[in-house]
Amino acid sequence: MILFQDINMTYKVARRRQGLKAALKSLVKRDYTYIEALKNASFSISQGEIIGYIGPNGAGKSTTIKILSGILVPTSGKCSVFGKVPSDNRIEHVKNIGVVFGQRSQLMWDIPVIDSFGLISDIYKVPAAMYKKNLDELTEIFSLADFVNTPVRQLSLGQRMRCEIAASLLHSPQILFLDEPTIGLDAVSKVAVRNFIKRINKENGVTVVLTTHDMGDVDALTDRVMLIGKGQILYDGSFTQMKSKYSAVSILTIDYDTSKEILLPEHTLLLSSEAGRAVLSVDTEKTSISQAISHLSQTLTVYNIGVQSRPIEEIIAEVYEEFSI
Numbered sequence: 001m002i003l004f005q006d007i008n009m010t011y012k013v014a015r016r017r018q019g020l021k022a023a024l025k026s027l028v029k030r031d032y033t034y035i036e037a038l039k040n041a042s043f044s045i046s047q048g049e050i051i052g053y054i055g056p057n058g059a060g061k062s063t064t065i066k067i068l069s070g071i072l073v074p075t076s077g078k079c080s081v082f083g084k085v086p087s088d089n090r091i092e093h094v095k096n097i098g099v100v101f102g103q104r105s106q107l108m109w110d111i112p113v114i115d116s117f118g119l120i121s122d123i124y125k126v127p128a129a130m131y132k133k134n135l136d137e138l139t140e141i142f143s144l145a146d147f148v149n150t151p152v153r154q155l156s157l158g159q160r161m162r163c164e165i166a167a168s169l170l171h172s173p174q175i176l177f178l179d180e181p182t183i184g185l186d187a188v189s190k191v192a193v194r195n196f197i198k199r200i201n202k203e204n205g206v207t208v209v210l211t212t213h214d215m216g217d218v219d220a221l222t223d224r225v226m227l228i229g230k231g232q233i234l235y236d237g238s239f240t241q242m243k244s245k246y247s248a249v250s251i252l253t254i255d256y257d258t259s260k261e262i263l264l265p266e267h268t269l270l271l272s273s274e275a276g277r278a279v280l281s282v283d284t285e286k287t288s289i290s291q292a293i294s295h296l297s298q299t300l301t302v303y304n305i306g307v308q309s310r311p312i313e314e315i316i317a318e319v320y321e322e323f324s325i
Contacts, residue, residue, distance in 0.1 A: 001047045001081065001175075002045035002080075002175070002209075003044050004042060004064070005042050006076070006077040006078065007040070007041045007077035007078075007079060008036070008039060008077055009036070009037045009072065009074050009075050009231075010075045011035045011037055012033075012034055013035055014031070015033045036231050038074070038231045040077075040232065041064065042233065043236055045207060045209065047205060048207060050201055050222050051207075051224055052210050052222035052224070052239060053065075053209055053228065054215075054226070056229065059230065060228050061228060062211070065099070065177050067079055067087075068081060068097075068209070069097055070086030070087045070089075070094065071087075081175070082096065094124075095124060095173075096173055096175060098173035098176045098177070099179075100161075100165055100178050102161065102179055102180030102181060102184075103180065103183075105152065105164060106164065106168070107167060109151070109152050109153050110151055111151060111152070112151055113149070113150060114148045117135060120170055121170055126172075135170065138169060139166070141196050142163075142189070142196075157183070157184030158184045158189055160184075174206060174207065175209070176209070177209050178197075178208065178209065178211065178212070179211045181210070181217075190216070190217070194217065194220050208221070216312070218312075219312055223238060223240070224239065225239045229323050230325055234325070235323075243312065246315045247284075249310050250284050251281055251307070251308040252268070252280045252282050252289065252292060252305065252306070253277065253279050253306040253308070254277070254280070254296060254302055254304070254306075255277050255303040256278065256301060256303060259301070262299075263299045264280070265291065265296065267283040268280045268283070268287070280292070293305055
């Protein structure tokens with residue numbers, strides 16, 4: 001359904017030095033530098049997938065989304081969605097996609113949100129019955145009723161983002177591109193957004209490409225991730241496998257009777273111990289959590305045990321470090 005093959009995208013950027021002399025010189029002759037945002041990037045996405053598209057700032061994520069949505073034309077390579085080139089068929093293409101840019105707004109700044117929704121429905125020629133059905137559903141799911149009649153400029157960031165996501169779904173798109181969709185959202189709103197994405201994916205088969213720095217979103221929604229760095233696709237595969245590869249340590253917290261001394265199981269390290277509570281790291285490549293717990297239970301009177309995986313942010317940071325991005 002989505003084909004991204006050997007895509008290169010190079011930006012030509014004007015450059016000049018600081019100062020009046022340099023400014024005057026640039027009027028006669030400009031210096032340019034070339035930035036390669038994408039370098040032979042390739043992937044394919046099937047209908048109904050939810051993809052986590054991750055990478056550091058400047059890696060090429062937003063450029064990819066803009067090419068897929070038809071906003072940018074790549075320097076070279078082949079891009080097609082539903083068998084058509086997005087930039088060559090923009091009017092037809094946008095009927096099938098919804099796009100949310102966390103740092104950009106599709107809502108009119110000085111008019112009530114509901115008026116922007118009405119304008120968007122007219123632009124996409126959404127039938128009245130479908131518009132009402134979608135609007136009622138989205139208003140309830142994202143709790144928009146209290147501020148849907150408020151001008152966009154008077155909304156908080158979290159309120160605006162909920163409206164942006166709702167606006168992108170009014171025409172029932174088949175593909176949803178989400179670029180930092182949960183930026184500024186509180187915990188309750190994030191859960192609502194995640195649950196809704198899962199719902200439209202399961203019930204309607206909507207394909208979702210999620211670009212975010214919030215690894216909680218990726219962990220909650222995606223099975224497949226693509227890692228991009230310096231314009232190149234560095235990893236394309238299971239998110240679970242990525243976590244397993246880089247998460248060889250688990251944290252074990254135990255509450256115990258201090259009348260006995262802790263005898264550490266093999267392949268564990270004591271991180272801290274005070275007032276009957278000990279925190280240990282367990283090398284899960286060399287021993288299992290169950291073996292460590294069994295050893296501790298046999299040598300101590302244990303009241304409570306907690307197991308925590310390595311934080312996903314630490315795992316992703318290590319992945320970035322390995323790929324030097």
